[in-house]
Amino acid sequence: MARHSKIHVGLEIGTSKTCIVVGEVKPDTAVKILGIGTTKTAGVRKGEIYDFPQARACLKDALVKAEDASDVEIGSVYLAITGSHIQGLNSRGTFRLPEGQSIVAPEHVEEARGIARDVHIPPDHVHIHPIIRNYLLDDLEHHSSPVGLYGKTVEADFHIVHGMGARIQNSIRLVRETPLEVDDIVFSPIATAQMALDDEQRERGALVIDIGGGTTDYALYLDGAIAASGCIPVGGDHITNDIHLVTGLAFSNSEKLKIMAGDASPDLSRSVGVAKLVDDRGYAEVEVSRSILNEIIRQRLEETLQLVYQRLPQDSVKSIGAGIFLTGGTSLMRGFSELAFQVFGRDIYRPEPPEISGVQASFKDPQYATAIGLIRYAQILETERATPPGLFGKVSRLFWPFGK
Amino acid sequence: MIPYHRTPQPTLPSSAVKIVGLGGAGVNMLERVALDGTEGAELLALNTDVRTLTGCVAGEKIQLGRDLTKGLGAGGDPELGHQAMLEAETEIRDSLRGRKIVFLCIGLGGGTGSGGAPILTRIAREEGAFVVVFATMPFAFEGRRRREQAETTLNELAVLANALVTFDNNRMGELVLAKQGIHEAFAAADHMICESIKAVIRLVVRPGLINIGLDDLMSALRTNRSRCLFGSGIAKGKDRAASALRNALASPLLDQGALLKAAQTVLVHLCGGEDLTLYEVELLMQRLQKFVPESAHVLFGAVVDPTMGDNLSVTLISALPEDSLAAAPRQLSHAAENPSTEAAGESPLPTPTAQPKPRRISSVDNPAPSLFGEETPIAQPTAAPSVQAEFRSAGPLPVEEPSSPAVSVPPADIDSLPEEEDTYDVTPNSSESASATAAHSGVGLDEPSEPESPKLKLGVKSLTPQNELSFDSTPRGRFEGQSPNVVDGEDLDLPPFLRKKK
Numbered sequence: 001m002a003r004h005s006k007i008h009v010g011l012e013i014g015t016s017k018t019c020i021v022v023g024e025v026k027p028d029t030a031v032k033i034l035g036i037g038t039t040k041t042a043g044v045r046k047g048e049i050y051d052f053p054q055a056r057a058c059l060k061d062a063l064v065k066a067e068d069a070s071d072v073e074i075g076s077v078y079l080a081i082t083g084s085h086i087q088g089l090n091s092r093g094t095f096r097l098p099e100g101q102s103i104v105a106p107e108h109v110e111e112a113r114g115i116a117r118d119v120h121i122p123p124d125h126v127h128i129h130p131i132i133r134n135y136l137l138d139d140l141e142h143h144s145s146p147v148g149l150y151g152k153t154v155e156a157d158f159h160i161v162h163g164m165g166a167r168i169q170n171s172i173r174l175v176r177e178t179p180l181e182v183d184d185i186v187f188s189p190i191a192t193a194q195m196a197l198d199d200e201q202r203e204r205g206a207l208v209i210d211i212g213g214g215t216t217d218y219a220l221y222l223d224g225a226i227a228a229s230g231c232i233p234v235g236g237d238h239i240t241n242d243i244h245l246v247t248g249l250a251f252s253n254s255e256k257l258k259i260m261a262g263d264a265s266p267d268l269s270r271s272v273g274v275a276k277l278v279d280d281r282g283y284a285e286v287e288v289s290r291s292i293l294n295e296i297i298r299q300r301l302e303e304t305l306q307l308v309y310q311r312l313p314q315d316s317v318k319s320i321g322a323g324i325f326l327t328g329g330t331s332l333m334r335g336f337s338e339l340a341f342q343v344f345g346r347d348i349y350r351p352e353p354p355e356i357s358g359v360q361a362s363f364k365d366p367q368y369a370t371a372i373g374l375i376r377y378a379q380i381l382e383t384e385r386a387t388p389p390g391l392f393g394k395v396s397r398l399f400w401p402f403g404k
Numbered sequence: 405m406i407p408y409h410r411t412p413q414p415t416l417p418s419s420a421v422k423i424v425g426l427g428g429a430g431v432n433m434l435e436r437v438a439l440d441g442t443e444g445a446e447l448l449a450l451n452t453d454v455r456t457l458t459g460c461v462a463g464e465k466i467q468l469g470r471d472l473t474k475g476l477g478a479g480g481d482p483e484l485g486h487q488a489m490l491e492a493e494t495e496i497r498d499s500l501r502g503r504k505i506v507f508l509c510i511g512l513g514g515g516t517g518s519g520g521a522p523i524l525t526r527i528a529r530e531e532g533a534f535v536v537v538f539a540t541m542p543f544a545f546e547g548r549r550r551r552e553q554a555e556t557t558l559n560e561l562a563v564l565a566n567a568l569v570t571f572d573n574n575r576m577g578e579l580v581l582a583k584q585g586i587h588e589a590f591a592a593a594d595h596m597i598c599e600s601i602k603a604v605i606r607l608v609v610r611p612g613l614i615n616i617g618l619d620d621l622m623s624a625l626r627t628n629r630s631r632c633l634f635g636s637g638i639a640k641g642k643d644r645a646a647s648a649l650r651n652a653l654a655s656p657l658l659d660q661g662a663l664l665k666a667a668q669t670v671l672v673h674l675c676g677g678e679d680l681t682l683y684e685v686e687l688l689m690q691r692l693q694k695f696v697p698e699s700a701h702v703l704f705g706a707v708v709d710p711t712m713g714d715n716l717s718v719t720l721i722s723a724l725p726e727d728s729l730a731a732a733p734r735q736l737s738h739a740a741e742n743p744s745t746e747a748a749g750e751s752p753l754p755t756p757t758a759q760p761k762p763r764r765i766s767s768v769d770n771p772a773p774s775l776f777g778e779e780t781p782i783a784q785p786t787a788a789p790s791v792q793a794e795f796r797s798a799g800p801l802p803v804e805e806p807s808s809p810a811v812s813v814p815p816a817d818i819d820s821l822p823e824e825e826d827t828y829d830v831t832p833n834s835s836e837s838a839s840a841t842a843a844h845s846g847v848g849l850d851e852p853s854e855p856e857s858p859k860l861k862l863g864v865k866s867l868t869p870q871n872e873l874s875f876d877s878t879p880r881g882r883f884e885g886q887s888p889n890v891v892d893g894e895d896l897d898l899p900p901f902l903r904k905k906k
Binding site for chain 1 (some may be wrong): 879880881882883889891896897898899900901902904
């Protein structure tokens with residue numbers, strides 16, 4: 001369908017790093033990553049900007065790096081947003097066909113959608129994504145619009161992601177001041193899921209958990225459609241902070257210990273002995289008992305996963321067939337899969353980016369999953385926009401990428 | 405030197421206080437008051453509907469209209485509520501006898517509450533009590549009829565009660581999030597009312613160092629047909645003065661302090677432990693100045709209460725005339741002592757002829773009840789009806805109603821949500837609220853917190869030295885100073901390793 005290559009740029013302003021990925025979508029819909037620009041972020045906490053000038057400087061730095069690496073002049077980006085204020089909820093709109101009409105007309109479907117989108121969200125919140133999950137015609141599921149079919153009641157199931165308007169606006173403003181245009185904003189876990197999951201996995205049921213520096217984002221897909229999404233303001237920074245608070249070590253040392261020696265597995269045999277940090281001259285600078293270190297990490301991560309578990313719809317974990325996909329920098333923690341298995345009791349994967357050519361090595365890193373997922377998101381969106389707008393063209397192109 | 409003994413100020417025994425809940429809504433409020441603890445005040449529940457009474461935790465219950473409604477409710481008919489109340493008059497009179505102060509909680513608009521409240525107020529006044537009425541106005545969706553019933557009763561109560569505090573249920577919507585259950589919404593509203601009742605009790609029962617009495621309370625609430633602005637905050641620790649004020653202003657009835665801009669009289673009541681310093685009081689009052697117009701009359705009271713520990717509580721009470729009411733001054737009724745005729749008869753009409761009169765003193769028939777027995781009447785309620793009459797004649801007030809934009813954005817306002825086409829376009833009201841919060845948070849920061857060096861003890865010299873800066877909150881590392889990240893009552897910024905151990 002696409003006739004020529006198209007370049008998309010994904011931007012994620014994370015708590016620990018700002019990451020810009022430049023990707024080229026080839027005519028055969030394969031994605032090639034042209035370049036990545038990352039820089040350590042300052043001025044962002046728990047996924048939300050608290051120091052505007054610092055965050056702007058980081059963004060500019062990452063932009064320069066990405067332009068250098070890819071040899072592309074970047075004009076507009078897809079922006080991933082996150083933060084604990086963002087919530088996903090499901091809503092169903094029911095419309096009963098008027099007397100005398102037995103065939104579903106486009107306006108009936110539109111009406112059902114309108115009702116479904118009319119959810120109560122706090123007055124200062126705005127919609128980020130209204131994603132259509134399913135249609136139901138007389139309680140029978142239809143994955144595509146039931147226009148033209150016989151029936152009495154049309155129902156539309158929506159997953160609605162909403163967040164505080166002001167905070168989202170601030171992220172957008174940061175990008176616009178750089179100056180870059182924002183093509184679209186995407187809730188991080190949804191972008192990550194584009195990368196981590198293929199259609200089959202979505203159909204069988206899959207949960208993506210993106211544990212980054214400051215936040216843990218999750219998106220649950222069941223029967224091919226998104227069923228839950230959200231953000232918990234806890235991430236890798238919290239582990240470092242926990243180590244700092246419990247052991248009294250400096251942040252830099254805590255961070256090093258976490259990366260070099262930390263292990264989250266519930267297996268006690270891994271918690272034997274002492275973890276040491278050796279300074280430049282070969283002296284042991286820091287010594288911490290592994291049992292304490294691992295316990296700190298394990299408790300934090302276990303609690304975080306439990307929080308995700310609790311926020312998922314009741315009994316939905318049982319219907320996850322494909323498994324749980326961990327991503328984000330913190331998912332590199334040793335023993336994390338075992339811990340996640342203990343909590344969820346499902347298969348645990350750390351996704352590998354599929355079908356991407358280019359300098360492979362760095363793209364295997366789950367730290368880039370969200371930004372690369374943005375490219376995929378942009379690609380799907382672009383394919384949709386390329387189709388001539390039909391009766392619902394305008395509306396459907398926003399919903400389509402996520403499911404049916 | 406002549407030693408001067410500070411005579412302990414006369415306190416009101418809590419047995420002299422009675423809190424009465426009338427009607428379904430009133431009984432609900434009463435339950436909330438009972439559950440939150442009332443420092444020994446007696447509770448009396450009155451209702452026609454016997455079902456709500458049986459479930460009520462109040463110490464005393466009286467069924468109204470035993471023969472009239474036979475245990476059923478008044479069915480939203482004030483006339484029925486009126487009759488039912490008259491039927492139980494002697495019982496109620498016995499129950500209220502000898503009380504110095506009566507708090508009456510009612511939800512207006514229904515049958516029992518609207519019909520019975522004027523009579524109950526009259527009975528209480530006749531028994532010599534000072535009557536403070538806490539009334540909630542019905543929701544807008546309950547219809548005009550209920551609203552009118554409520555207004556009629558409110559007009560009567562304005563004349564009869566010594567002080568009238570009105571809460572608008574429509575504003576209560578802001579207390580809770582849109583998605584919260586209706587139970588929580590009502591519980592929050594009841595809690596709000598309960599807090600204000602307790603604050604008023606605290607105000608009049610505890611003797612103050614800088615005393616505030618019922619007279620001050622009345623002048624703060626003098627705009628009798630008004631919506632009560634109430635905020636109460638409590639805080640402890642290093643920056644307690646500022647955070648207590650912040651908590652108080654966070655009350656939805658104050659709209660982050662914005663509503664105070666139009667207030668004419670503001671009552672500020674501070675209550676702290678024995679380590680309350682003058683510096684703290686000064687700091688707090690200074691901050692408050694930013695929210696209160698310069699011309700406003702600030703009634704200030706401070707109390708040292710050893711039971712407060714190192715807590716500091718701030719209570720703000722004020723009243724705003726309701727917009728429509730300010731525009732239509734109603735006829736004064738001298739027949740305050742004869743309300744039943746008025747209650748049954750015509751509702752007072754707006755009369756533009758009622759000219760503002762400077763003072764009207766002697767139209768008092770009810771002698772002011774001395775609350776403190778034979779001792780010096782400190783909180784001398786100077787004949788409530790006259791005060792009200794005086795105010796009510798004051799004509800349209802030049803006070804703009806600042807709350808109307810806020811009220812016009814109920815949580816159910818879904819139309820203002822952006823359409824799906826432009827997903828990151830932000831509605832204007834959200835950016836407004838952002839700037840409001842920004843302004844608010846700015847207030848908290850702009851004053852450098854100085855060390856509390858100039859300690860001028862306000863209270864009686866306590867034997868124990870002033871508390872050290874207690875480090876009761878655990879250090880939070882790099883998340884220090886941020887708003888706590890609380891989920892299910894646990895601060896996620898603290899290590900689970902430390903939290904789970906406890």
